Amino acid sequence: MSGGDYINLDRYPIDKQNKESFASMVEKVRRDLAKDGCAVVRGFLTDAGLKAAVAEADSVADKAHRSYNSTNIYFTQDDETLPADHPARQFYERSNAFIPADNFAPNGALRQIYDFPGFDDFIRLCLDEQEDRFFRYADPLADVIVNTAGEGNGFPWHFDTNNFTVTLALQNAEQGGAFEYAPMIRKNGENIEEVSRVLDGTSENIHTLNLEPGDLQLFRGRYSLHRVAPLSGNRPRHVAIFSYVEQEGMCGSPERTRQLYGRVLPIHLERASLRADDYVD
Known part of the structure; x- marks a missing residue:
């Protein structure tokens, strides 16, 4: 199977930009993004x-980095x-697990979706970038990672x-796991007062x-404070995450990478200062 078998192209022809349905689809996503x-x-x-992607996530779930620690909203250390x-x-207690990107093979379902011709352009046009x-x-x-989370x-x-x-x-998950967000509160600065109210x-x-x-979500999480509510039940919640940035070559900071994936690579140290803005990380 290939990316074209995994994506619902009949409903969302992301590989046919000349079709009227493609333009309508992009315009609807843009309206929603502009709203919040x-x-x-x-x-x-x-x-x-969906079946293939879930099976892939399950097959490497044991590779997830599981962490239980206290973090602030910026993933930075305390500043007295x-x-x-x-x-x-x-600081808040965080219990979560991420399956790092190097566990997903080029011929696996998730990278086949990510690498499907037209996928990047569809996302870029929706974001109007x-x-x-x-x-x-x-x-x-x-x-390309998977966030996997279970009971609690x-x-x-x-x-x-x-x-x-x-x-x-x-x-x-069987219960819980709703996505909650305060839209675009950091678009024009740190907005400490509203952050505090959240x-x-x-x-x-x-x-x-x-x-x-099976739902695809586009989210400007650099600007919108957000969280995932606690879960309950025996079935884990799996969410695949594909990430894009405004500056070529950008990587995660060493501190945050250690927190999320349990390790850093030389590239994280080399590009630690490469950022497209001055926001607290």
Whole structure:
């Protein structure tokens, strides 16, 4: 099987940009992204594609880096020069697991989807980005990953390092796991006041999204504070993550990479200062 067998091309002809249905599809995603930085393409995978992707995730689930620690929303260390109530000094228990990208083979379902002709262009056009400001994440541990989470797991409030995050919902937990986000609150600066309101539960700017297996989500997580609610039940939640950035060659910071994947590679140290903006990581 190839990427064309995994993607629902009858419904979403991402390889035929000259079709009117392609333009309509892109325009709808753009409208949703403009509204709150999040868009969902329902049923993006075929039944066979979903089955293959779940099987692949299950086959390497034992390679996931599982961590149980305290993190702030920026994944940085405590800074005692800041006020005690600053968001960067608010730490939360995090229990989660990521299967690093180097566990997914070129001929596997997830990379076949990611490498399918037209996929990158479809994502770029939906995000309304110029070619010179749209690149695949160059991180060999993080360009194509799966977040896998089980009973009691979740992911506390955080910002993403990369500007564009594209996810495929593969398998839901039996209960919990809703995606919650405060849209675009960091678009024009750190916006510490609103960030603080989200963290203390007083913000009126929080949206809740329930994704179904096979749904494709585009999300501007660099600017929108977000979290995954805790899960319950025996079935793990699997979500594939494809990442894009605005600056060519960008990788995760060494500190964050260690937290998420349990190891760093030489490339993370070499490119530690390569960023497209000045936001706290």
